[in-house]
Amino acid sequence: MKIFKLLLSFVLTIGIFYALNTKFGSIPPIGKFLNPYSGVWQNETDESISGNISIPELKDKVTVHYDAELIPHVFAQNETDLYRAQGYITAKHRLWQMEFQTYAAAGRLSEIIGESALSYDRQERRRGMGYGAEQSLLKMNEDEETKAYIDAYTAGINSYINQLETDKIPVEYKLLDYKPEAWTPKKTALLLMYMTKMLAGGDEDIEYTNALRLFGKERFDLLFPDFFDITDPIIPKDNDWSYIDIPQTPMPNSEPVLDSIATVIDKPDPNYGSNNWAVSGSKSTTGNPILANDPHLGLNLPSIWFVMQLSTPTHNTFGATLPGALGVISGFNQYISWGETNATRDVIDWYKIEFNEDGTKYKFDDDWKDVTYRIEDIKIKGKENYKDTIRYTHHGPVFYDDNFKSDNAKKGYAMKWIGHIGGNNQKTFLELNKSKNYKDYVKAISSYTAPAQNFVFASTEGDIAIWVQGKLPNKWEGQGKFIMDGSKSENDWQSFIPQEFNAHTKNPKRGFVSSANQTPVDEAYPYFVFNDGYETYRNRVINDFFRSKEQFSVQDFKDLHNNNYNLKASELMPYMLETMDVSNLTEEEKEIYSIAKAWQYNNDMEEIGPSIWKAWWSILYNMVWDEFDVEDTAITTPFTYQTIYLLKTKGDDAFMDILDTPEKETAKDLFLISFRKAVKKLNDWKTENGDLNWTNYKGTYAGHLLQALPAFSRFDIPIGGGKNIVNATSENWGPSWRMIVEMTSPPTALGVYPGGQSGNPGSKYYDNFIDDWAAGKYYSLNFLQSDKVTDVIIGTQTLIPNN
Numbered sequence: 058m059k060i061f062k063l064l065l066s067f068v069l070t071i072g073i074f075y076a077l078n079t080k081f082g083s084i085p086p087i088g089k090f091l092n093p094y095s096g097v098w099q100n101e102t103d104e105s106i107s108g109n110i111s112i113p114e115l116k117d118k119v120t121v122h123y124d125a126e127l128i129p130h131v132f133a134q135n136e137t138d139l140y141r142a143q144g145y146i147t148a149k150h151r152l153w154q155m156e157f158q159t160y161a162a163a164g165r166l167s168e169i170i171g172e173s174a175l176s177y178d179r180q181e182r183r184r185g186m187g188y189g190a191e192q193s194l195l196k197m198n199e200d201e202e203t204k205a206y207i208d209a210y211t212a213g214i215n216s217y218i219n220q221l222e223t224d225k226i227p228v229e230y231k232l233l234d235y236k237p238e239a240w241t242p243k244k245t246a247l248l249l250m251y252m253t254k255m256l257a258g259g260d261e262d263i264e265y266t267n268a269l270r271l272f273g274k275e276r277f278d279l280l281f282p283d284f285f286d287i288t289d290p291i292i293p294k295d296n297d298w299s300y301i302d303i304p305q306t307p308m309p310n311s312e313p314v315l316d317s318i319a320t321v322i323d324k325p326d327p328n329y330g331s332n333n334w335a336v337s338g339s340k341s342t343t344g345n346p347i348l349a350n351d352p353h354l355g356l357n358l359p360s361i362w363f364v365m366q367l368s369t370p371t372h373n374t375f376g377a378t379l380p381g382a383l384g385v386i387s388g389f390n391q392y393i394s395w396g397e398t399n400a401t402r403d404v405i406d407w408y409k410i411e412f413n414e415d416g417t418k419y420k421f422d423d424d425w426k427d428v429t430y431r432i433e434d435i436k437i438k439g440k441e442n443y444k445d446t447i448r449y450t451h452h453g454p455v456f457y458d459d460n461f462k463s464d465n466a467k468k469g470y471a472m473k474w475i476g477h478i479g480g481n482n483q484k485t486f487l488e489l490n491k492s493k494n495y496k497d498y499v500k501a502i503s504s505y506t507a508p509a510q511n512f513v514f515a516s517t518e519g520d521i522a523i524w525v526q527g528k529l530p531n532k533w534e535g536q537g538k539f540i541m542d543g544s545k546s547e548n549d550w551q552s553f554i555p556q557e558f559n560a561h562t563k564n565p566k567r568g569f570v571s572s573a574n575q576t577p578v579d580e581a582y583p584y585f586v587f588n589d590g591y592e593t594y595r596n597r598v599i600n601d602f603f604r605s606k607e608q609f610s611v612q613d614f615k616d617l618h619n620n621n622y623n624l625k626a627s628e629l630m631p632y633m634l635e636t637m638d639v640s641n642l643t644e645e646e647k648e649i650y651s652i653a654k655a656w657q658y659n660n661d662m663e664e665i666g667p668s669i670w671k672a673w674w675s676i677l678y679n680m681v682w683d684e685f686d687v688e689d690t691a692i693t694t695p696f697t698y699q700t701i702y703l704l705k706t707k708g709d710d711a712f713m714d715i716l717d718t719p720e721k722e723t724a725k726d727l728f729l730i731s732f733r734k735a736v737k738k739l740n741d742w743k744t745e746n747g748d749l750n751w752t753n754y755k756g757t758y759a760g761h762l763l764q765a766l767p768a769f770s771r772f773d774i775p776i777g778g779g780k781n782i783v784n785a786t787s788e789n790w791g792p793s794w795r796m797i798v799e800m801t802s803p804p805t806a807l808g809v810y811p812g813g814q815s816g817n818p819g820s821k822y823y824d825n826f827i828d829d830w831a832a833g834k835y836y837s838l839n840f841l842q843s844d845k846v847t848d849v850i851i852g853t854q855t856l857i858p859n860n
Contacts, residue, residue, distance in 0.1 A: 104150060104815060104822070106852030111859035112145060112216050119856040120844045121146060126836055127814035127822040130366040132844035139369050140206045140383050142856055144213025147363060147380050148240075151816040152217065153227035154359040155380035156237055157762060159244040162186050162251040167437040169235045175437060179445050180323060182433040183461060185454040185477050186254065190246035192479030193506075197246065203484045207242045210383050214240040228818060229763060248381030249483065253476045255354070257508030257527075259324045260405035261589065263470075264693035266539040270315040271687065279703075280695040283588045284580055286702065289597050291511055291523060291572045292560045294579050301558045305584050306533040309547035313539035314409045318470070319689045320462050328780060328790055329354055330592060331398035332618075333513040334571035334599060335521040337564065342610040346800045348515040349614045350387050350396025351792040353785045356759040358770060358824060360812025362386075362794045366841060372491035375806065375840050377794045384486040387796060389806060389840075392493040393516045394798040398572045400509035400525050403589045404475035406536070406550075408452045408543030411468055419450055420544040426451065452543055453477050471543055473550065475528060480506025495520045495563065502526045503556050511572035517800045523570040524561040525577040529554045532585045554584055569603040571596070573783075593698040594624045594781040611807070614797045619833040620783040626670045627658040629701045633673075637728035649736045660751055660779045667779060668754035672738050677704075677731035683716050697781070751777060757786055759811055759827060761818075769818040774811075776831040795835065803842060807835035 106123040117134040119142040124130065129146050133139035147155065160166055164181035166174035198204045218237050230236060269277045288294075331352040338344045354361050362377040367385060376388015387396045411420040418425040428448040435443045448455040450471045456462075458469035481504050488501035498514050502524055505512075509527025514520070530537075530550040541548040560577045562570060575596035578586055602617055603609070634654055642650060649669055656666025681704070682694040694700075703710060708724030715722050715730075722730070743749050752775050761769040778784030778791065785791055791811065798806040811830045815822035829836070839849045 104817070104820060105854075107854060109855045109857055110145075110220075112141065112213070112856045113859050114212060115141060115856060115858040115860070117858065121854045121856065122841065122844065122846075122850045123852040123854075124839050124849045125851055126364075126826075128364050128366065128839070130368070130839070130841050130844075130850075132368045134370065136369055136371075137205060137209045139367055141209040141213040141216075143365065143367060143378070143383060144210035144240075145217045145856065146213075146365070147378065148214040148217040150814060151359055151363055151380040152214075152221075152237060153229040154762060154816050155214075155248065156240075156244070157229070158251050159247040159381065162190070162247040162254070164433070164435065167435055167443075169233050169438060171438045172440055175435065175443060177323075178435050179433075179443075179461060182435070182445060183447055183454055183456045184254070184258075184322065185472065185474065186247070186250050187433075188431065188449075188454065189253070189474070189476045189479075190243055190250045192477060193249060193482070194243055194246040194479075196479040196481045197242070197483055200481055200484055203481055203487065204242075206383055206487060207245055207483065210245065211240050211242055227816065232763070232766075245381055245383070245483070248379065250476060252379065253508050255325045255329060255508075256399045256510075257402075257404055257474075257476060259327060259401075259589070260403060260407070260537075261693050262405070262407045262537065262540055263318045263321050264691050266313060266315060267317060267687075267690050267692045268685075269313065269539060270317065271690075271692070272684075280699060281588070282699065283586070284576065285588070285593055285698050287593065287597070287698075288576060288579050289600050290575060290579050291525060291570075291577045291596075292562050292582075293565055293567060294581070295566075296560075296562060296578075296581075298581055298583055301583050303531075303555055303558065306531050306536075306551045308533040308535065311533075311541070311545070311548055314542055316409060316540060317689075318457070318540075318691055321691045322456060322472075326355070326790060327590060328785075328787060329399065330401075330574040330595075330785065332571075332573045332595060332599060332783060332785070332792075333396045333398050333511065333523075334569060334603070334617075335394075335513050335515040335523075336569045336603065336609050337521050338519050340568035340603075340608055341799075342608045343799065343801075345517075346515040346519060346521050347609070347611060347614060347797065348389075348394045348396065348513060348521075348800070349618065349795075349797045350398075350513065351618055351795045352387065352397065352399075353791055354793040355790050356757070356774075356793070356811050358759050358761050358812055358818075359816035360759075360793070360810055362810050362812075363814065364808065364810070364838075366839075367490065368841070368844075373803075373840075373842070374490040375838055376796065377808075377810070382486070383483055384490045386486055387794060388490075389798045389804045390490060390492070391517075391803045393489075393498060393514060394800065394804060394806075395489055395498065395515075396513050396796060397510040398513075399574055400511050400527060400577060401574055401589060401591060402509045402525075402527065402529055402577075403537050403587045404507060404509065404527070404529070406473045407540045408450075408471045408473060408548065409468060409540055410450055410452075410455055410471050410543045416448070421451075422544070422546050428455075450543065452549075470540065475507040475509075475530075478506060478528060480504070480528060482506055494518055495522060498522070499524070511577070513570060513572065515798070515800050517802050517804070519800075520564055521570055522561065522563040523572060525559055527559070529559065529584075532587075534585050535587075536585065538587060558584070567604070571599050571603065573599055588696075590696060592781070593696075595783050595785065598622055598624050598783050611797055611799055615807075615833065615835065617783060618792070618795050618797075619778075621660040621777045621779075623658045623660050623667065623670065623779065623782055625697065625701070625781045626667075626674070629674075629704065630656075630658070630670060632705055633677075633728045633732070636725050637732060638725070639729075645740060646733060646736050649739065650732075660777045660782055660784075662752040662775055662777045663750045664777075665749045665751070667751040667777075668739065668749045669735065671754070671779070672742075673732055673735040676734045676738070677727055680715060680727050680731055681712060684712060751779075755779065756788055757791070757831075758789055759824065760789055771824050771827055774827060774831050792830075795830070797835070803840060806838040806840060808838050809835045
């Protein structure tokens with residue numbers, strides 16, 4: 058018996074040891090995770106910001122000052138050392154984030170998460186993310202300077218990884234039970250592809266094709282016009298386009314392919330957008346141009362941006378960087394400032410492919426072209442690898458075929474995407490960082506390919522400007538709205554709009570430039586611009602603001618960043634309240650009606666009106682477009698602006714009729730029916746959740762990149778705003794970096810973002826900016842002119858050569 062007990066005790070000990078050090082499903086090895094010497098507890102410390110660090114291959118020492126916000130001010134003696142140091146410092150604070158995003162971009166999540174990520178990985182590889190990154194890397198390597206700096210940045214990251222002790226590995230690695238791998242230049246290319254997908258990965262060709270087939274061309278054109286009746290474009294309407302001497306591609310005798318497709322590729326959040334603007338010195342209270350930028354992206358932790366100052370004897374730059382990419386993306390130097398908004402141009406087209414019997418060739422004009430094959434070997438944690446064979450045509454990868462989301466071996470659908478055309482986007486930001494004037498700025502952005510961006514600019518010389526920049530196909534009228542026949546060469550992209558003919562303006566008469574994802578131009582622009590969901594509310598609020606008086610201050614810029622006016626609601630809700638029959642409202646309905654009528658259309662935190670609007674509008678919108686709820690058919694509903702236009706001007710249109718009722722409803726009927734449903738929805742929500750004020754009902758949060766980690770997220774952030782509002786803060790996306798720069802000499806700047814500099818959830822710097830960001834407060838950005846300044850510094854590290 059004693060021997061049996063001894064053996065049983067031994068077996069149990071071995072079992073417990075095995076269990077503590079083995080990963081079961083999504084649960085990390087508990088023993089490793091809770092180990093007091095190398096587990097999660099070791100991450101609950103603030104970053105070291107003092108002392109000397111040896112870095113291989115540095116040419117000279119690099120000084121890194123940290124200020125009270127944990128912003129590193131990097132002073133190097135040459136640019137190669139600067140970008141080596143940037144790589145090291147970024148990895149020190151954001152290693153897991155920057156690497157995880159490249160895993161996601163490359164379709165490699167199965168390696169660290171397991172089989173549950175396989176479908177996602179297959180999709181991203183069929184999207185051509187890895188292929189696009191490889192093409193971009195080829196372009197970047199063609200430029201010796203870009204290649205040298207990327208190599209230095211890569212080496213800096215790897216210097217940090219090689220020095221990283223097991224106990225200091227970021228907590229997410231411990232949770233998922235894997236370790237960081239060496240950084241490569243391709244990972245930087247993948248990070249840039251990740252942003253390209255986020256901002257230029259949307260299209261509706263397939264959904265529009267289905268809508269065209271179901272409703273016909275006349276109805277389609279009514280629902281999806283190229284321009285709305287109210288157009289306030291980025292480039293002022295009075296712009297002279299007569300200098301453009303290369304014509305639009307002539308329209309062939311081409312017909313869309315009216316195939317029915319049930320499912321579509323996952324797409325980025327269509328709400329991602331941004332604001333930027335600049336006023337000239339004559340329109341500024343101080344006589345200096347002022348510039349602002351606030352890109353609207355996901356509210357993530359760790360935050361999308363990492364703020365740095367990057368300085369050498371030849372240039373001195375400050376602003377928001379993307380962990381994994383070189384230089385400052387949105388920021389300023391001694392002479393200029395710049396920022397971006399998404400241009401949302403249609404740069405994805407879909408082609409129907411006809412294959413031969415064995416699928417090795419595809420039809421093109423009067424010939425059969427060979428397909429090429431890309432074998433994607435997907436590693437799966439705990440499983441055998443999965444091999445996916447993807448066929449490529451000259452259009453691009455065949456996303457849908459009999460191996461993925463289709464069962465027809467004779468046909469497929471290929472994706473033509475600007476993201477697959479190699480471009481040296483990295484060079485744009487390297488050159489912007491050291492630009493001194495308008496000419497330098499134009500030269501810097503000329504190499505920029507995708508995603509198309511509206512680059513706003515201001516300088517100490519007094520110039521302001523905005524360019525709609527990207528490599529944009531010169532399409533024939535209507536090209537890319539619907540699926541095209543891939544067997545006809547006339548449907549290919551025939552050329553690109555020459556760089557100098559991309560829409561732009563410098564020092565316009567009105568004294569300001571601005572963009573908020575609206576249409577870049579009006580109908581006078583001589584190239585085809587397709588309305589693929591351009592914003593129609595924020596831009597009008599911004600432009601009306603700058604037309605409202607003669608001069609503006611930095612405080613005005615702050616106020617505009619935090620402007621909560623709901624123009625969309627103001628253009629429909631009064632009409633609904635006045636039009637619908639209120640004679641038989643219940644007491645509960647009368648109470649909500651009274652609150653709605655008193656609302657002044659500001660989405661402020663304590664207001665109930667925005668909650669009423671959101672519930673009412675969403676129910677009404679779905680009622681109007683119930684015809685679009687078609688089984689086994691991918692389809693998208695019309696844009697908000699056109700929906701409101703039809704409700705107010707075509708209230709008796711057939712689309713207003715609810716399909717599953719015997720009566721024939723009009724817009725007036727829908728207003729009452731949807732209002733009553735909204736009141737019930739709001740009261741049910743109130744019973745379960747409490748106060749109906751906007752900040753509670755909206756529930757803004759900043760979620761950790763691993764969505765299953767609420768402990769590393771921030772919920773119930775007290776902030777107003779909302780969709781289509783200048784303060785574009787919704788549930789989980791919003792102003793990801795607010796920046797205001799006055800072009801004094803040197804410039805003075807303010808900035809804030811919803812997060813913190815550290816990627817470590819155990820650090821006090823992980824989310825310490827969020828409350829100030831939500832309250833509309835800013836931090837003065839300490840633009841140091843010398844590494845000798847110490848009054849704002851709380852710690853200094855010196856990177857020294859280890860050669």
